[in-house]
Amino acid sequence: MTTAEIYAEFAAREAHGVSPSYERLALAVARDPEMLALLRALPPAKRQPNLLFAVVRLLGGPVEDPAAFRDYTMGNWPAVEAEMRTRATQTNEAGRCAVLLPVLAALPQPLALLEVGASAGLCLYPDRYAYRYGDRPVGSGEPVLKCEATGVAPPARLPDVVWRAGLDLNPLDVTDPADLAWLDALVWPEHEGRRARLRAAAAVAAAEPPLLVRGDLADDLQGLAAKAPAGATLVVFHTSVLYQVPAPRREAFAEVVRGLPGHWIANETADVLPYAGLPEPPGAALHSVLALDGRPLAWTLPHGQAMTWFA
DSSP states (O other), X not given: OOHHHHHXXXXXXXXXXXXXXXXXXXXXXXXXXXXXXXXXXXXGGGOOHHHHHHHHHHTTOOOSOHHHHHHHHXXXXXXXXXXXXXXXXOOOOGGXXXXXXXXXXXXXXXXXXXXXXXXXXXXXXXXXXXXXXXXXXXXXXXXXXXXXXXXXXXXXXXOOEEEEEEEESSOXXXXXXXHHHHHHHTXXXXXXXXXXXXXXXXXXXXXXXXXXXXXXXXXXXXHHHTTSOXXXXXXXXXXXXXXXXXXXXXXXXXXXXXXXXXXXXXXXXXXXXXXXXXXXXXXXXOOEEEEETTEEEEEEOTTSSEEEEOO
């Protein structure tokens, strides 16, 4: 897929109906030969729309108007390029816990959670958040994670988590203002609810920091998993992470995780982690597949706002 096609697809399948600002920006970049030439000089993994737009936001640039965005980005390209080369998209969306919860609550308790690509570890606290599935509340407190669930009943209880750890090439610390600013920049412009959710989830993580380990998802997973307490069900999980990992490393990771005790929950797009015999997704928006131990269960939306169960 060309860089122009990546931006056009992002506009149509991810930003459309979700972020008018980013839909406009992505379409404008897709049609701009000069900007596309600058992006093509970057490594393929560094050309993605989310990374470009978040970096411009982090630097204080405009993202509402395509013309102003272009002027700023072109005029400050050395600074933008430097940030894009050193950073990665590390969206830490606590809302994704809402699609993980029905699976986590059904596993043998208590749980030892190990998140791959954990960022700041905000998805390691599914037991500390409150949820609302349609008009059905689960748990109490802040933040409240809302999810439209089709084909599955909300869980009757929260999971019992006795250990939580994360593995990431560059773990983030929510108590570090610079790291929190990057997480905030990754939230899309119109999503004030997500921004408030980030702050509330960051407060939960800051009160009881998880074990976050800098490491590679294949090389270092087994060593970290070995630290999980005996008597707890190990659950290795990841959400919207593997698209940043080259295919051979994905396969190496899958081989390692299949050899571990416990369970494996994946929430990735079907082109990144494919499954045979999937039903059609419920709409044209980009969906991920929620799977347990290699068995697909449901379609999910990127920020955990909806899930359609088909298992």
